[in-house]
Amino acid sequence: MSTDSSTPSSTASGTASSAAGHDGSAHGGSPAADPAALAARGAARIDWIRSRMPLLAEAREALAASRPFDGHLIGMSLHLEPKTAVLLETLQAGGAEIVATGNHGSTQDDVVAYLRTLGMTVHGRRADTLDDHHANVAAVDAARPSILLDNGADLAALAASRVDPAAVDVGDPTGGTGIIGGTEETTSGGLRLRAELAQSIPFPVLVINDSRLKAIGENKHSVGQSVVESLMRITNLRLAGRRFLVAGYGWCGRGIAQYLRAMGGKVAVAEIDELVAFEAAWDGYRVGPIEELAAWAEVVITATGHPDVVTPAVLDRLADGTVLANAGHVPWEIDVAALYAQSTARTVLDEAIERIDLPDERHVILLAGGRMVNLAGREPKGNSLEAMDLGFLLQALSLERVATSAASLAPGAQPVPDDIDRDIARRMLAVMGADR
Numbered sequence: 071m072s073t074d075s076s077t078p079s080s081t082a083s084g085t086a087s088s089a090a091g092h093d094g095s096a097h098g099g100s101p102a103a104d105p106a107a108l109a110a111r112g113a114a115r116i117d118w119i120r121s122r123m124p125l126l127a128e129a130r131e132a133l134a135a136s137r138p139f140d141g142h143l144i145g146m147s148l149h150l151e152p153k154t155a156v157l158l159e160t161l162q163a164g165g166a167e168i169v170a171t172g173n174h175g176s177t178q179d180d181v182v183a184y185l186r187t188l189g190m191t192v193h194g195r196r197a198d199t200l201d202d203h204h205a206n207v208a209a210v211d212a213a214r215p216s217i218l219l220d221n222g223a224d225l226a227a228l229a230a231s232r233v234d235p236a237a238v239d240v241g242d243p244t245g246g247t248g249i250i251g252g253t254e255e256t257t258s259g260g261l262r263l264r265a266e267l268a269q270s271i272p273f274p275v276l277v278i279n280d281s282r283l284k285a286i287g288e289n290k291h292s293v294g295q296s297v298v299e300s301l302m303r304i305t306n307l308r309l310a311g312r313r314f315l316v317a318g319y320g321w322c323g324r325g326i327a328q329y330l331r332a333m334g335g336k337v338a339v340a341e342i343d344e345l346v347a348f349e350a351a352w353d354g355y356r357v358g359p360i361e362e363l364a365a366w367a368e369v370v371i372t373a374t375g376h377p378d379v380v381t382p383a384v385l386d387r388l389a390d391g392t393v394l395a396n397a398g399h400v401p402w403e404i405d406v407a408a409l410y411a412q413s414t415a416r417t418v419l420d421e422a423i424e425r426i427d428l429p430d431e432r433h434v435i436l437l438a439g440g441r442m443v444n445l446a447g448r449e450p451k452g453n454s455l456e457a458m459d460l461g462f463l464l465q466a467l468s469l470e471r472v473a474t475s476a477a478s479l480a481p482g483a484q485p486v487p488d489d490i491d492r493d494i495a496r497r498m499l500a501v502m503g504a505d506r
C-alpha cells in the first residue's frame with residue numbers, strides 16, 4: 071500500500087488557536103508538557119494512521135481540487151483521536167474551517183495539540199470535567215458553524231435551542247440557526263433527532279450509523295475483530311476449543327461469533343428474535359435460550375444493546391470460573407449490580423479483570439467492569455484503521471453532499487444516500503484489491 075503524499079506534513083506549523091478557557095497544555099498525565107512536543111507526538115501517531123487510510127487519501131485529493139467546503143465553518147463534536155484527525159485534515163483540504171471538540175473522557179491531548187498547529191480551533195483536553203465538556207460543546211456552537219459533524223445530536227440540539235421560531239424569516243432553510251445541514255455519527259443521536267428533536271431541526275442531518283456499509287464494515291467486522299482481539303489481550307486465554315456464548319446475533323454479534331469461530335472456538339448463540347435465531351442456526355451455531363446455554367459456556371459475551379441480558383437467573387446457571395464480557399453500548403447488559411450485590415468477595419486480578427466470588431463457592435470473571443470490552447479494556451484499540459477509513463469517508467462524502475446539495479435534501483434526520491454507500495463500497499473493493 072502506498073503512503074499518502076498529499077497529506078499535511080507532520081511538522082506543519084501554524085498559529086495554534088487557543089481554546090476558550092484552555093491553555094493548550096497537556097493534561098491527563100503530563101500537565102506541563104510543551105505543546106510543540108505534544109503536537110510532534112500527535113503528528114507521528116497520525117502519520118502512521120493516515121498511511122493506512124487510503125480512501126481518505128483519495129478523497130483528500132479530490133476535495134482539494136473541488137473545494138466544496140469553501141466559505142463553510144464545520145462544527146464538530148466527536149472523539150478527538152488520531153483517526154478523527156485524518157478526517158478533519160480531509161475536510162480542511164476541501165476548504166473547510168474547523169471548530170471542534172471531543173467526547174468527554176476520550177480526548178487525546180497530543181491530537182488536540184497537533185490539530186491546533188493546522189490552524190483548527192479545538193476545545194478540549196483529556197482532564198476535562200463534565201462541566202468543561204458542556205462548555206466546549208457550547209463554544210463550538212458559539213462559533214456559529216454552518217455545517218455540523220455531530221455526535222449524539224448535542225450540537226443540533228444546542229443550535230435549535232437558541233432559535234426563537236417567531237423571529238425566523240420565512241424561507242430561511244437554516245430555520246434561523248445559520249446551519250445548512252450536517253451529519254450525525256451515532257444511532258442514539260439519530261434516535262434523538264427522530265424523537266425529541268423531530269419538530270425542531272430545520273436542516274437535513276445524514277445519520278451515518280443508518281448506513282448498511284457501516285453496519286457491515288464496522289459493527290460486524292470491526293467489532294468482531296476488536297472484541298476477540300481484546301479478549302485475547304486482556305485475558306491471554308486460549309480460544310481454540312473453548313466454549314463461547316454470544317448473546318445477540320445482530321451486526322455485532324454476527325461478527326463476534328464469526329471471529330471466535332475462525333479462531334477455533336465452539337460458539338453458541340442466544341437470540342430473542344426467532345428469525346435472527348434461525349439465521350444463526352443456519353450459519354452453523356448452536357442456538358438456544360440463554361439460561362440453558364449459560365451453564366455450557368466458558369465465556370459469555372453480550373452484544374444486544376439492551377439492558378438485563380445476563381440476569382440474576384442467568385448468573386445462577388454459570389459454571390465456576392465463567393468469563394463475562396459485554397460489547398454492547400449499555401454497560402448493564404450484564405446485571406453487574408446484581409452480581410456485586412450477591413458477591414462474597416471481589417478481587418481485581420489485573421487491569422480489566424475482576425474475580426467475583428459467589429456464596430455457593432462459584433466465582434465468575436468480569437472483564438472491563440461490564441463496559442464495552444473492546445473500548446474500555448487495557449490499551450483499547452477500537453475499530454480497525456480500515457473500518458474507520460470507510461466510516462470517515464462516509465462522513466466526508468455525506469458532508470460534501472450537505473455542502474453542495476442541502477437544498478435538495480429533506481429537513482431532519484435521514485439515512486446516508488444509497489449512492490454514497492455504493493460509491494464507497496466500490497472504492498473499498500478497488501483499494502483493497504478484492505479481485506486479486
Ligand SMILES: NC(=O)c1ccc[n+]([C@@H]2O[C@H](COP(=O)([O-])OP(=O)(O)OC[C@H]3O[C@@H](n4cnc5c(N)ncnc54)[C@H](O)[C@@H]3O)[C@@H](O)[C@H]2O)c1
Pocket residue numbers: 257288289293317318319320321322323340341342343346373374375376378379397398399400442443444445
Ligand atoms: N463495542 C463496540 O465497539 C460497538 C460498536 C458498534 C455498536 N456497538 C453496540 O453493540 C450493540 C449491538 O449492536 P448491533 O449493531 O449488533 O445491533 P442489532 O440491533 O443489529 O442487534 C442486536 C440483536 O440483539 C438481539 N437481542 C435484543 N435483546 C436480546 C436479549 N435479551 N437476548 C438475546 N438477544 C437479544 C436483537 O434481537 C438483535 O438481533 C449496540 O448497543 C451497539 O450500540 C458496540
